[in-house]
Amino acid sequence: MADRLTQLQDAVDQLGTQFVASIHFVNNRHDLQKLSQKDIIREKDETKQDPIEVNPLPPDEFKAGQRELAQDLILKEQQIEFLISVLPGLENSEKDQEEMIKQLEADLKVAEEQRKQALKDKAEILTTLEGVIRQIIRP
Missing domain, CATH: 1.10.287 (Helix Hairpins)
Structure with missing residues (x-):
């Protein structure tokens, strides 16, 4: 759309x-x-x-x-x-729009921190998984 x-x-x-x-x-x-x-x-x-x-x-x-x-x-x-x-913006004043942009920027920072934490968690899980796979002994 x-x-x-x-x-x-x-x-x-x-x-x-x-x-x-x-x-x-x-x-x-x-x-x-x-x-x-x-x-x-x-x-x-x-x-x-x-x-x-x-x-x-x-x-x-x-x-x-x-x-x-x-x-x-x-x-x-x-x-x-x-x-x-x-x-958008027809019913909002310039000040309202600036506040909305600031709120969206704050939300974006929080989402970026969550994304970074998820990448760290992924790396830790991959390291753990590699260690488990390497410990598996074939019969």
Whole structure:
């Protein structure tokens, strides 16, 4: 499982991708309409001599697609808000965080002493075991 900051970065990247996909959908699936009497709907792009890449959907399907994309964007935004809310340190002051770090350092020192003692015990046990093995006589 990735750490919270990596999850947050991934979610922000996904949100950007969703924005681009939403714009692409609206740009390519809208219905060609005139906004004023002077507007002209071109059948071909005059500079490229290619047909305009708009494949309009029926109005109900287009609205349903927009609604689904909007819901996905809202869900991703809520996920980002949640990830931000669970980041450590938002509810703690700088002094509280310093005290927490000092406590963790003290705990780490205790754990290191325990580790050193365990290594000494291991060495003593290995020495004892070697002595016992050497004393065993084969019949």
